Amino acid sequence: MPGSSHPQAIQDHHVSSTFPTTSHVIEVRSHTSMSKQPSSTVVCASSCSGEPSGKSVPLKRAFSDGGLVVPLAKAKRASASDDESLVSIREVEYPDHGFIATKQLSEYPVYAKHEYTTHDCSNACPLGESQQALNAYIRTAHSPLVLPLLFGWYRQVKTTGKGKKNLKKVVTYFTPCGKQLDCIKDVYDYLMLVGSIVPITVFTFEGDVELTNRFCIKKDSVKRFDEDLAKKILDKPYARYPIFNCFSDSLPDSFSYVKKITKSEKVVRLLKEKGISERTEGCGCQGTCTVNCLCFNMYEDERGYCYGRLLRKQNYIVECNDNCKCGPSCLNRVTTNTVTFPLILYNYPDKGWGVRALCDIPKGTFLAYYYGQVVADSEISEKHDKYLVALDFKGAISKDDSIAEGEGEHEESELLNLDGRRFGNIARFMNHSCDPNVFVQVIQREMFSGQIYNVAFFTARNIGAGEELAWDYGYEVGSLPNRRIICMCRAKYCRTYML
Known part of the structure; x- marks a missing residue:
C-alpha cells in the first residue's frame, strides 16, 4: 500500500549518495552480426506488449520479464531506421527511486574488538551467541554478514599497496576471544574447534564487500507496497521479500x-x-x-x-x-x-x-x-x-x-x-x-x-x-x-x- 513502511528497505530520509541509474543509449546492431548463444536454458516472454502476428509459437524456454515482444512480420518489413525506432524504448531514461544508505557498525548492539590473551582455543572460549544477539540481528541488521559482529566478532579491513592500480583491501577477522584469523579456512577451523553455531556463509574476505551498505527507497516515492512476496510462509522470520512499485499501483500476478x-x-x-x-x-x-x-x-x-x-x-x-x-x-x-x-x-x-x-x-x-x-x-x-x-x-x-x-x-x-x-x-x-x-x-x-x-x-x-x-x-x-x-x-x- 502507498505510504506503508518496511524496517529495512524504506527510509523516509535523504542521503547525498544516490544509487545511479543504468539507463543509457545502446548501439543497435544488425541481426546478422550477433553471436549465437547456447541453445539450452531459457528465453524471456515479456508483458510489455501484445502477441505477435501470425501463428503463435510457445516459448518453451520462457522465463520472466525483461524484453519487448515485437511482431516478426513488422520486424521483417522494417528498414534500418525503423529497427532503431523499435528499440528506442531502451533509451528512455527513468528515475531510480532507491539510494544507498550506510550504518556505522559501531551502532549495532554488540560490536567490539576483544584483546587477545594467550590461550588454547576450545569450546570454553566466549562466543556471545545468545538469543539476545540473535533477536538484535532480526530486529536491526540488514545483512547476514553482520551476524558475526553481533556475536562478538570483529572484522577489520585495511588498504595496502601504493597507487590506485595496486591498492588492495585486506580483511582480517578477530574472534570473540581475540584471536586473529586471516583466511576463510582459519575461520572454519575455529568454528569447528569451539562448536560455534554461526554458519561459514556469513563470513567474507572480499574487501570490496561493504557490510554497512544497504539499499533504501524513499517512502514518498512508493506507489504500491507489499511486505512479503512469500506471504510469510518461509521458516525464518527474517526471510521476507518485500515488493516495491514506484511507477504504478499494480502488484505481480497472483501465484x-x-x-x-x-x-x-x-x-x-x-x-x-x-x-x-x-x-x-x-x-x-x-x-x-x-x-x-x-x-x-x-x-x-x-x-x-x-x-x-x-x-x-x-x-x-x-x-x-x-x-x-x-x-x-x-x-x-x-x-x-x-x-x-x-x-x-x-x-x-x-x-x-x-x-x-x-x-x-x-x-x-x-x-x-x-x-x-x-x-x-x-x-x-x-x-x-x-x-x-x-x-x-x-x-x-x-x-x-x-x-x-x-x-x-x-x-x-x-x-x-x-x-x-x-x-x-x-x-x-x-x-x-x-x-x-x-x-x-x-x-x-x-x-x-x-x-x-x-x-x-x-x-x-x-x-x-x-x-x-x-x-x-x-x-x-x-x-x-x-x-x-x-x-x-x-x-x-x-x-x-x-x-
Whole structure:
C-alpha cells in the first residue's frame, strides 16, 4: 500500500549518495552480426506488449520479464531506421527511486574488538551467541554478514599497496576471544574447534564487500507496497521479500509461493516408468564430510563448494540431503544451511518486475532455487509460456536427453520443464542480462538424474546493494518463428535482441 513502511528497505530520509541509474543509449546492431548463444536454458516472454502476428509459437524456454515482444512480420518489413525506432524504448531514461544508505557498525548492539590473551582455543572460549544477539540481528541488521559482529566478532579491513592500480583491501577477522584469523579456512577451523553455531556463509574476505551498505527507497516515492512476496510462509522470520512499485499501483500476478518443486501427474508416471526416484541413500559422515563422503565421490569436478561459496559454475553438484548423517556445519550443505540474503522485488517501467539486492553480497553466494511444477513438454500451453525453465542444462549426469514414453518405433520423447507460472518463488522474477551477475548451477540433492534436478542461482561476482540480479537466458536469436524480443537489460555490450 502507498505510504506503508518496511524496517529495512524504506527510509523516509535523504542521503547525498544516490544509487545511479543504468539507463543509457545502446548501439543497435544488425541481426546478422550477433553471436549465437547456447541453445539450452531459457528465453524471456515479456508483458510489455501484445502477441505477435501470425501463428503463435510457445516459448518453451520462457522465463520472466525483461524484453519487448515485437511482431516478426513488422520486424521483417522494417528498414534500418525503423529497427532503431523499435528499440528506442531502451533509451528512455527513468528515475531510480532507491539510494544507498550506510550504518556505522559501531551502532549495532554488540560490536567490539576483544584483546587477545594467550590461550588454547576450545569450546570454553566466549562466543556471545545468545538469543539476545540473535533477536538484535532480526530486529536491526540488514545483512547476514553482520551476524558475526553481533556475536562478538570483529572484522577489520585495511588498504595496502601504493597507487590506485595496486591498492588492495585486506580483511582480517578477530574472534570473540581475540584471536586473529586471516583466511576463510582459519575461520572454519575455529568454528569447528569451539562448536560455534554461526554458519561459514556469513563470513567474507572480499574487501570490496561493504557490510554497512544497504539499499533504501524513499517512502514518498512508493506507489504500491507489499511486505512479503512469500506471504510469510518461509521458516525464518527474517526471510521476507518485500515488493516495491514506484511507477504504478499494480502488484505481480497472483501465484502460489512454494518452498519445493512439485510434479504433475504425468511427470510422476514418466519418472516411475523410467525408474527414477528420490535419493534414499546418504553419506555416513559424522559432523562434517570428508574426501571419503559418498556425496563428494559422486562429483565429476573435485572442487565443489569452497567454504560455503561456489566460485565457478560446474557440470553438477551432488549436495548432502536429509538422508545424510553429517551435521549442519557440513560444507556440502550450502543451499540448505545458510542465512538468507535479503532481496526485494522491484518494478521497472520498461521490463517489468525484477529482483534487487538489499545489501552487498559476496561472489559465489547461493541466492535461491528455482521452484515450480515439473511438467512435460506436451503439457505446455501456447497461451501460458512464461516462467518456464527447460531441464536441458549441459553437463547433466545422464547422457539421455529426454524421458521416453511408450515402446517401439513410435516411442515418444519428453523433455521436462520447471513451470513457475502457478507455483513458484522469488527466482521466477530474475530477469535476463547480456552481462549477467548471476549464474545457474545444477544441484543433485533430492534426486540423482540427468532428467530432473534442482536449478540453483549463485552470484557470479560481488554484488552491490541495490543492484539488479540477472542471468543470461542463453536463447539463440531467430530460433523461434514469429517471435522477436528486444533485450531491455541495458548492459554495455547488450546483444540487442534476446530472441
